[in-house]
Amino acid sequence: xxxxxxxxxxxxxxxxxxxxxxxxxxxxxxxxxxxxxxxxxxxxxxxxxxxxxxxxxxxxxxxxxxxxxxxxxxxxxxxxxxxxxxxxxxxxxxxxxxxxxxxxxxxxxxxxxxxxxxxxxxxxxxxxxxxxxxxxxxxxxxxxxxxxxxxxxxxxxxxxxxxxxxxxxxxxxxxxxxxxxxxxxxxxxxxxxxxxxxxxxxxxxxxxxxxxxxxxxxxxxxxxxxxxxxxxxxxxxxxxxxxxxxxxxxxxxxxxxxxxxxxxxxxxxxxxxxxxxxxxxxxxxxxxxxxxxxxxxxxxxxxxxxxxxxxxxxxxxxxxxxxxxxxxxxxxxxxxxxxxxxxxxxxxxxxxxxxxxxxxxxxxxxxxxxxxxxxxxxxxxxxxxxx
Ligand code: UD1
Numbered sequence: 001x002x003x004x005x006x007x008x009x010x011x012x013x014x015x016x017x018x019x020x021x022x023x024x025x026x027x028x029x030x031x032x033x034x035x036x037x038x039x040x041x042x043x044x045x046x047x048x049x050x051x052x053x054x055x056x057x058x059x060x061x062x063x064x065x066x067x068x069x070x071x072x073x074x075x076x077x078x079x080x081x082x083x084x085x086x087x088x089x090x091x092x093x094x095x096x097x098x099x100x101x102x103x104x105x106x107x108x109x110x111x112x113x114x115x116x117x118x119x120x121x122x123x124x125x126x127x128x129x130x131x132x133x134x135x136x137x138x139x140x141x142x143x144x145x146x147x148x149x150x151x152x153x154x155x156x157x158x159x160x161x162x163x164x165x166x167x168x169x170x171x172x173x174x175x176x177x178x179x180x181x182x183x184x185x186x187x188x189x190x191x192x193x194x195x196x197x198x199x200x201x202x203x204x205x206x207x208x209x210x211x212x213x214x215x216x217x218x219x220x221x222x223x224x225x226x227x228x229x230x231x232x233x234x235x236x237x238x239x240x241x242x243x244x245x246x247x248x249x250x251x252x253x254x255x256x257x258x259x260x261x262x263x264x265x266x267x268x269x270x271x272x273x274x275x276x277x278x279x280x281x282x283x284x285x286x287x288x289x290x291x292x293x294x295x296x297x298x299x300x301x302x303x304x305x306x307x308x309x310x311x312x313x314x315x316x317x318x319x320x321x322x323x324x325x326x327x328x329x330x331x332x333x334x335x336x337x338x339x340x341x342x343x344x345x346x347x348x349x350x351x352x353x354x355x356x357x358x359x360x361x362x363x364x365x366x367x368x369x370x371x372x373x374x375x376x377x378x379x380x381x382x383x384x385x386x387x
Contacts, residue, residue, distance in 0.1 A: 005037035006381050008124075008374075009097035009116075011088060013045030013072065013108030016314050018057035019295060020103045020126060023205035023370035025063060031374045038378065041095050042066040045084045045108040046073055050270065056294040077107060077138060084111025092119050098381045099124050101373075102146060105139040109146050117149040122191065124377050126202060128153035129160025130313075130334040137240050151194050152380065154373050156201035156364050159336055164196050172196040178365055179372055189380050199372040200365010203314055207321050208367045210299045220297040221304060224265065224290070232259050233305040234287065236329060237269035241311045242276075249281035251329050254347050255309055256284050258327060264309075265301060267293045309347075316344050321362060325354040337363040 008028065012021045025040075032038040044066035048054045057063065070087035072080055084107060092100065092115055100116035101124045102109045113123045128147050132140050147153055147164060155161050161176035171193055173179055173186065178198050189195040221228070234255060242248050255264070264287040268276070283289075293301070298315075302308055303322045308315060311329045319326035320338040327350045328339075338344035342357040 005039060006035075006099075006378065007039040007041060007095065007097040008099050008101055008377065009041040009043060009092065009095060010101045010103075011043045011045060011108060011112035012066075012103060013047035013070075013084070014104075014106040015048050015053050015057065016312075017103040017106065017108065018054065018061065018063060019206055019314070020202050022061045022063060023202050023209070024101065024126070024373060027370040027374040030371070031378055035378055035382075041068070041091070041097060043068045043070065043088060043091055043112070045088070045111065046071045047080065047084070047106060047108045049073060050292075052292045052294075053270070060294050060296055072108070072111075081107045081111045084108055085115050088112040089115040089119065092116055092121060097121060099152070099377055101126060101377070102150075103127060105130070105143040105146070107138070107142065110142040113146045113149045117191070120191065122151035122381075123149055124152040124154065124373070125150040126154050126373060127156055129155040129157075129164045129196070131163045132332055132334050134240075134332065137238070139238075151189065151191050152377060153194055153196045154199045154369070154376075155196060156199070156203075156369070157337060158198060158363075161196060161198050169194060169196050172198070174198070179376070181368065181372060181375070183372075183376070184379070186376075186380055186383060189383075195376075195380070197372075197376060198365075199376075200367070200369040201317065202369045202373070203317055204321060204362060204364050204367045205370050207299070207318055210296060211303065211322070214296040214299040214303070218296040218300040220293060220300050224288070226263075226265070226304070228304040229306045231263040231265055231305055233301050233308040233310075234259075234264050234266040235269070235308075235310045235312055235315060236266075236272050238311045238330075239271070241329060242272050245275075245279055248275055248279045251311075251347075252279065252281040252283055254329065255287075258307075258309060258347075258350065258352075259287070260284065262286060264288065265290065265305070267291065267298070267301075317364060320344060 068091050072083045102113045103126045116123050266289045307325045308319050309327045316335045320343045326344040342355050
């Protein structure tokens with residue numbers, strides 16, 4: 001049993017963050033049994049608020065009711081981020097967590113990270129070190145800034161470790177290789193000497209759990225009248241894809257070429273719905289537009305599709321793990337390993353087929369990223385307490 005109570009505050013707010021948080025919640029519960037006094041505060045920024053964008057994930061994954069709702073809602077980047085910054089600061093001042101854990105690259109991530117860092121609370125960044133090298137993406141700005149505010153940088157891959165090293169963040173534990181479980185040689189870690197750690201990808205933890213549950217629970221194929229491998233799956237949601245009408249029209253044309261004559265299922269994000277209404281170029285008539293679906297339904301749709309076309313980072317990797325060929329509807333990707341393996345092709349490079357190079361083992365860890373993240377977070381905080 002540890003001698004001091006420790007508090008981890010997790011801040012989530014957008015759809016992929018609910019999913020990334022799920023294995024962390026499990027790992028915190030497991031760690032509590034080992035180390036005793038471990039308190040957790042869960043903060044929902046409210047960036048996503050529709051039931052289909054938020055509640056469904058809490059219900060399906062059994063995530064508990066958050067302790068705080070910040071009510072951020074939609075808005076321009078400045079207004080939305082400012083609200084998250086201000087409201088999360090108030091929570092941190094009241095609760096004084098030992099660590100603030102943030103996830104991915106959204107406005108919720110940067111807002112909470114900035115509030116915590118200014119209060120000298122160590123920030124733990126889950127999914128650190130990713131880069132598209134395109135600062136026109138709001139996510140790229142959020143990632144770079146969050147990484148440089150963080151004390152614990154939990155990377156999903158070697159590529160992420162290298163990206164951070166190139167920006168001067170060179171204190172990589174275990175030489176940047178996947179950290180062994182139980183690793184203890186932590187050295188000095190603080191805000192001015194952040195630790196960079198390769199823990200693998202929490203999304204792999206989630207998928208390992210979700211595949212079997214999705215098979216047991218999801219009825220999406222029956223509901224939509226689909227048989228396995230008889231359709232393609234399409235998702236588009238990023239600002240870089242939808243906000244510029246020229247780019248959106250280009251994506252629509254490319255999707256029409258790739259999927260000509262085939263059934264396509266397209267669960268549509270609310271942002272995309274607005275943008276699609278305004279764009280002149282339209283999808284062919286075998287594209288079935290449906291409402292956004294929950295986590296188990298998307299896993300089922302992805303696992304059974306003959307090919308997925310997507311601009312989502314999470315789905316590129318899920319396709320790789322599920323061995324579903326993927327065409328990424330972007331000019332570049334942060335998940336370069338999926339392209340190197342052959343399972344993923346950028347839309348500009350796609351010529352109608354995939355050439356699979358290898359997939360002996362996953363290059364994103366071993367499905368226990370969350371366990372490592374929580375274990376190291378607890379150890380580093382405990383070490384500070386003793387000094
Ligand atoms: C955000 C993230 C993006 C992430 C995505 C996951 C930023 C900058 N972007 O993009 O990195 O991949 O979440 O989905 O943080 N809306 C609704 N209902 C909702 C939520 C949003 O109708 O519950 C509509 C609103 O019109 C809103 C728009 O969608 O203005 C965009 O939402 P926002 O949260 O700003 O960004 P996302 O595109 O979802």
